[in-house]
Every structure is written in C-alpha cells, then in structure tokens.
Amino acid sequence: MIKKVGILFGMEDTYPWAFIDKVNELGKGEVIAEAVQIDKVQQGIDYGYSVIFDRISQEVPFYRAYLKNASLMGTAVINNPFWWSADEKFFNNCLSMEMGIPVPKTVLLPSNTRPDNTSETSFRNLKGPLDWEYMFDYIGFPAYMKPHDGGGWKSVYRVENSEQLFEAHKETEQLVMMLQEEIVFDDYFRVYCLGQKYVHIMPYDPRKPFHERYVSNIKATGESRKKLLKTVHDYTLKLNQALGYDFNTVEFAVRDGVPYAIDFCNPAPDADIHSVGQENFDWIVEHSAKYAIEKAKAHKPGQNNTSWGGFLRNSIASTTRKVGKVNLKTAAQAKKTAVKSPINKKKVAKAATVKKAPAKTKAATKSKK
Ligand SMILES: Nc1ncnc2c1ncn2[C@@H]1O[C@H](COP(=O)(O)OP(=O)(O)O)[C@@H](O)[C@H]1O
Ligand SMILES: [Mg+2]
Numbered sequence: 001m002i003k004k005v006g007i008l009f010g011m012e013d014t015y016p017w018a019f020i021d022k023v024n025e026l027g028k029g030e031v032i033a034e035a036v037q038i039d040k041v042q043q044g045i046d047y048g049y050s051v052i053f054d055r056i057s058q059e060v061p062f063y064r065a066y067l068k069n070a071s072l073m074g075t076a077v078i079n080n081p082f083w084w085s086a087d088e089k090f091f092n093n094c095l096s097m098e099m100g101i102p103v104p105k106t107v108l109l110p111s112n113t114r115p116d117n118t119s120e121t122s123f124r125n126l127k128g129p130l131d132w133e134y135m136f137d138y139i140g141f142p143a144y145m146k147p148h149d150g151g152g153w154k155s156v157y158r159v160e161n162s163e164q165l166f167e168a169h170k171e172t173e174q175l176v177m178m179l180q181e182e183i184v185f186d187d188y189f190r191v192y193c194l195g196q197k198y199v200h201i202m203p204y205d206p207r208k209p210f211h212e213r214y215v216s217n218i219k220a221t222g223e224s225r226k227k228l229l230k231t232v233h234d235y236t237l238k239l240n241q242a243l244g245y246d247f248n249t250v251e252f253a254v255r256d257g258v259p260y261a262i263d264f265c266n267p268a269p270d271a272d273i274h275s276v277g278q279e280n281f282d283w284i285v286e287h288s289a290k291y292a293i294e295k296a297k298a299h300k301p302g303q304n305n306t307s308w309g310g311f312l313r314n315s316i317a318s319t320t321r322k323v324g325k326v327n328l329k330t331a332a333q334a335k336k337t338a339v340k341s342p343i344n345k346k347k348v349a350k351a352a353t354v355k356k357a358p359a360k361t362k363a364a365t366k367s368k369k
Pocket of ligand 2: 152153251263
C-alpha cells in the first residue's frame with residue numbers, strides 16, 4: 001500500500017516544496033508526499049496520512065486541533081501536537097537541570113499586567129512585592145528577559161539593571177516572562193535534531209546581521225573543539241529524547257568550554273534556504289525526507305504512531321489502549337456511510353443504532369479498562 005506523507009505549513013516557501021520533492025524522489029512510489037489538504041474536519045475520521053510534518057500549528061489553533069485528531073487516528077504527527085501544547089521554556093529549563101544539562105540561571109516572573117477576566121483577588125497567592133532582591137542577586141546583571149513560552153526572538157530583552165528590567169517588564173503586558181543570567185559566549189550553536197537521532201550542528205552568531213548568522217566559524221580548536229562538539233551532540237539528543245521532539249533546533253551558548261542550552265523549544269525551526277544557507281538547507285531537506293519515509297514505512301494503522309518523550313513515558317504507567325475497534329473510520333468510509341438525508345428520522349435512528357455514536361463507543365472502550 002502506498003503511504004502518504006503530508007506537510008502543513010504557512011508563509012515559508014522554500015523548505016516545504018523541497019521536502020515534498022525529496023520525499024517523492026526517495027519514496028520511489030511507495031511513499032508519496034503532498035501539502036496536506038483539508039476541506040473538512042470531522043471528529044474521529046482518519047484522513048489517510050501516515051505522517052504529517054507540522055510547521056505551522058503554533059500559529060493556527062484550528063490546525064493544532066486537526067492534528068490531535070489525526071494523531072489519535074494513527075498519523076505520526078511531527079511534532080507531537082499534545083506535547084507541543086503543553087510545553088514551554090521554563091519547564092524545559094527545569095527538566096534540563098534534572099538531566100544534568102547546563103542552563104543559565106533562570107527565574108519565572110508573573111506577567112506585568114493581569115490576564116483578561118482576572119481581578120486583584122485572582123492573585124491572592126502572590127506575595128507583593130516579590131523577592132526581587134533575591135532574584136537580582138541570583139541572576140546578576142546584565143540579564144536576559146524573555147517570554148516563558150516564546151519564539152522568533154519576540155519580546156527578548158537584554159537589561160543592564162533593575163530600572164531597565166522594570167521598564168521592559170511593563171512593555172510585556174500579559175506575557176509570563178523569565179529572567180535569565182546572560183551567558184557571554186565564545187561559541188554559539190544552533191543544532192538541528194530529527195527523529196531524536198539525526199543531529200546537525202551549525203555554528204551561528206546571533207550578534208551578526210540576519211543573513212550572516214549561519215556563516216560563522218567555531219572558535220574552539222583541537223581537542224577542546226572535538227570534545228565540545230561531542231557534548232553538544234549528546235546534549236541535543238538527550239534533550240529531544242526527553243521532550244519527544246522529532247524536528248527541533250537547540251541553541252547553545254558556550255562559556256569557558258561549557259555549552260549552556262539557551263533555547264530548545266523550536267518545534268517548527270527555521271529551515272528557509274535564505275537564512276540557513278545552502279549547505280544546512282540541503283542537510284535538513286535530505287534528512288527530514290529520509291526520516292519521513294522511515295516513519296511512513298514504520299507506520300502501523302490504528303496505532304498511535306506519534307512520538308512521546310522520555311519525560312512523559314517515564315511519568316505514566318503503561319496502559320494499552322483499545323484502538324479503533326468500533327467506530328473510527330477513514331474519510332472514504334465516512335463518506336460512504338454518511339447519513340444523506342437527516343430529515344429522514346427513521347433512517348437516522350437506524351444508522352445510529354447500527355453504527356453507534358462515537359461518544360458512546362469511546363465511553364464503552366474506556367469502561368472496559
Ligand atoms: N541567557 C542568554 N545569554 C545570552 N544570550 C541570550 C540568552 N538568552 C537569549 N539570548 C540571545 O537572544 C536570542 C533569542 O533568545 P531565545 O531564547 O533564543 O528566544 P527565541 O525563542 O525567541 O528565539 C538568542 O538567540 C541569543 O542570541
Ligand atoms: Mg532562539
């Protein structure tokens with residue numbers, strides 16, 4: 001059976017098309033790729049993709065909901081839409097510490113402005129003023145302040161003292177922020193990681209103009225460079241295996257030979273040829289296509305084929321889900337069995353008793369556990 005790979009994307013215009021072409025080339029007719037096509041989203045319907053690469057659901061909540069259903073139907077969604085919804089940077093840092101991967105000293109700050117529909121009394125658990133003195137002493141200045149759930153360099157501030165911090169904090173309104181120690185770095189890397197196994201380390205200089213950032217040299221030399229690259233490689237794998245991301249970039253700032261993980265929650269990472277450059281673009285196109293084909297071939301219908309990170313897997317008891325026995329359908333089956341004239345109540349009632357309502361099915365499956 002031919003397996004279908006889909007890609008869901010937004011404004012980006014180089015990577016998705018190259019990805020589709022590469023999967024079609026390497027898939028040899030057994031695995032084919034296309035831009036995901038959606039003209040309706042009905043609950044409990046399998047729209048037939050073995051694999052979907054998601055590049056945009058962070059900006060389109062409708063897609064995120066579509067993908068959660070697709071994942072339940074057995075599509076291997078890259079990246080896991082459930083985990084992506086749950087994840088944020090502050091938690092990433094905490095998990096990182098637990099795994100022994102260095103991160104800058106960081107504290108969480110409540111939003112400067114109250115969230116909509118809250119009042120003074122919604123914050124009775126927050127002490128005022130906060131223990132700023134402790135926090136400033138712990139983090140030091142200059143420091144970085146950035147959203148605990150951000151991306152794309154939005155609302156990232158470098159502040160030199162408490163006055164600047166409070167000024168900047170006001171601008172961030174309802175965003176929950178993190179205050180973070182500045183890592184003054186010798187080297188900086190952005191690292192692609194695919195399928196929690198393919199790693200590509202890119203020297204990157206965030207201080208350079210946009211189009212030159214990926215054309216930097218590594219400062220470390222000889223043995224220390226070798227050791228550094230091995231550590232960066234290993235940390236990248238460890239982080240992605242724990243978080244369960246199949247397509248991610250991790251950023252490291254290197255100070256005194258120690259790589260600190262700065263930003264490792266980029267589940268739709270930049271892959272545009274105009275920013276990452278030809279060589280990095282070729283690597284990501286080639287490897288993501290290869291990985292998509294592996295996932296498509298390994299795809300088992302009716303099972304959950306989406307990756308779950310070690311953190312989650314180790315946190316929950318193993319349970320076996322009874323999948324799709326009764327009422328989960330493919331789009332083609334749904335079309336065939338669709339009730340054509342809802343006005344005919346007899347027919348509707350019959351269809352309902354024979355086929356059973358999805359809600360009932362789910363409840364029945366659950367109660368068997
Ligand atoms: N703790 C830090 N020390 C030094 N530079 C930092 C630090 N945090 C962020 N930066 C700089 O700010 C940039 C954006 O921050 P980042 O955490 O990557 O946010 P985003 O998710 O928006 O990309 C980084 O690429 C880096 O250049
Ligand atoms: Mg970043």
